[in-house]
Amino acid sequence: MRRSGIGFRRGGGPYRFTGANAWYLPYLGSDAVFGNRGRLIRELDRLQKLGVHNVRILAGAEEGPLKASIKPGFVNRDGKVNEQLLVGLDFTMAELAKRDMTAVLYFTNNWEWSGGMMTRLWYETGRYIDMNDPAHAWPAFPDAGSAFYANPQATACFFSYVRTLVTRTNTITGTRYVDDPSLMAWQLCNEPRPGVSPDVMEKVLPSYYKWIDDSAALIRSLDPNHLVSLGMEGTIATNGRTDIVERAHQNIDYMTAHIWPLNWEWVDGKNLAGTWDSGKSKVEAYINTHVELANKVGKPLVIEEFGFPRDGELYDPSAPTTFRERFYELIYRAAEASLTSDGPIQGTNFWAWNGEARAEHPDHRFRDGDLSYMGDPPHEPQGWYGNFDTDAEMIDAIRRHATHFTTSA
Template sequence: MTPDRRHTLALLGAAAAGLMLGGAGEPPAPFVRRDGLALRRGDAPYRIVGANLWYAAWLGADADYGDRARLGRELDRLRALGVGNLRIMASAEEGPLKHSIRPGFSRADGSANETLLAGLDFAMAEIAKRGMTAVLVLGNFWEWSGGFSTWLYRATGRYVDANDPAHPWPAFADSSAGFYANAGAVALYHAHVRRVVARRNGVTGRLYADDPAILSWQLANEPRPGGSDAMIARTADAYYDWIEATAKLIRGLDPGHLVSLGQEGTQATNGGEAMVLRAHRDVDYLTAHVWPLNWGWVDGGDLAGTWDRGSALSAAYVDAHARLAETLGKPLVIEEFGFPRDGETYAPGTSTTWRDRFYAMIQNRVEASWRAGGPIAGSNFWAWNGEARAAHGDHRFRDGDRAYMGDPPHEPQGWYGLFDSDASSLAQLRRHAARAGARHPPQ
């Protein structure tokens, strides 16, 4: 069949991005694979211009909390911006922790929520239709999706709630890190991993293991070995064992896809580079997250006055992890980077001057690595709010809210997320995508 002009342009645009888009009568695109310091798809480099869209499965659910029409609109917006990769949650556990999203992939009684799993199926089918890929996150160190603390609660009946004044930092992080050494909690988590990785998509009929729209399976969001130095030292061996065992489990179920850890980098290990190197031994590429406000590198009330220090520390953090990636001979993805709006406001329509500068600084480093043949495969900004708007004047998420944003339920709605009206930030993203060759022609 001779392709028409529009189809030919789409294929050319995909090839420029290192993608092979599958259409009717065409073979499926090959899986993304690791080749030394690079990610490749077929014979072309695979450069990630990505977004975090944790809530994709919730929008994809055929339920009162779902909104499939909105999911389609958001994916179309992102694709038009040149975004080709999404990092989404494929896990969430209902339990007693405050500010955890409900419903979850597993209910409070431990049973699987087939409706939300079907929402993941629908989301993956829509992502595949658009020639995009996804990183599927199979767990969470933090409370906003239940995560490790909820698996521990189910195994032991005990938990520590995040931000509880009776248990100040690092009590929650140390408690959550107890997950790795608890055989019962890890067994519950591994049962969820098996359920998802071995799943057949109910929309496409394709096994997830055969789906080229999956870029990688990710063990968890920001899995730390602890908060305190003492807990990190005590947990290290169990932490490494969990990484090794989970990576082996995933590859046994699906040998074709990449496996990633989801770690922040040295911020997760209280500065320990050796732990980062060891933690990434059994996975295919390194990850790093960059959060200058959360880490105290900038002051939200004085972004102008603290910008120089914050940007310098952020740049050094990226450079340090590129060096670690080269040491391991593996690619690096800056899979989370976030910055507040000017004045640390939350509402759409407020200015994003300093955020735009931060995005440009991260993306310029990514582009420099592309030009030099370095280890940075790309980046995913945190996160996409799209057309969603906060339902309440205090910008807080409440149980039952359906206007999901990139800002998860424990955070102010609009804190870090990118709205569809943030014109200057979107322009910056388009420029970056164009330089990656990831801008798809309109269809």
């Protein structure tokens, strides 16, 4: 896999994809009490039938004290790596290869649901705060977590994990990850931010850029065959500053954008009809901004996260998806228009695939020990943004887009 201008090339031809997020696949792929390989196979079969060719997957989670983080993690405070989860990742990659699908694997997280940078800071300092802790109001969590970039011990341990994974040989197939054609890209982090408060951001930016550049250089020194991506949300992560987005991608192969109208208060989940038009305008403007940025830097753009609630912001599969359908069509039309005009959008990854999973509790909340993993991570209501295998209208929208947009070698 390689980049060619504002496009991707795979197997000698162009590569453009319809994709999904399914962070939990290595958990299903593990041959452990929390694994379910039968379900993993069924979910990949479903996605393949939809025309989904790419899946974005969690490939690193830090086990620690954060209340909402998934357990087990890929690594713990002692630096011990969970081989059961790595074998689960191996199994996932082997099954993707059977279907000629590709993966984007991210090493860590800016947010609490998989431990992430805050947990790596706790490993070294013994201090942490929880997201949504009333004693530490927003944006205390991302501001505090941004100290990771300048902490030499925390970043050194991160680099050690990167080496472990990039140099790994798949125990199922015997293929080295560096030689695996089913791997599209290594991704540094899910939504890395240089803090949120402007004063914090200014202090953090030098170490933020250095961490990005050093991480990319390390990965390329170990693996010259795959792309390196950042996993950034875009200008929402930089208080609207396009210069930060440009500099952050200086040594990165392609740009990414994430779009969350409800989380960003562009729409009201309880009044989607009354707030749709204004939200739609903001989404269109956000896409246009990132298309312009991608053209300016001359690199592909992937809209790699986009999510929208069910009608009434309900969580059960029985709730309609009227406005989610409109939102997906908005994203998909932008991607298809980019294709028509030889623009930079080369991939779309919806958030997320729930498949056959269903909430285990009436309150739709994830609890430690639950095994019905969904695309909705453990800190979120189960069913908030994910698509179920019974969501016929959503499935039709995804399949239609894949028919028009996807190319695969």
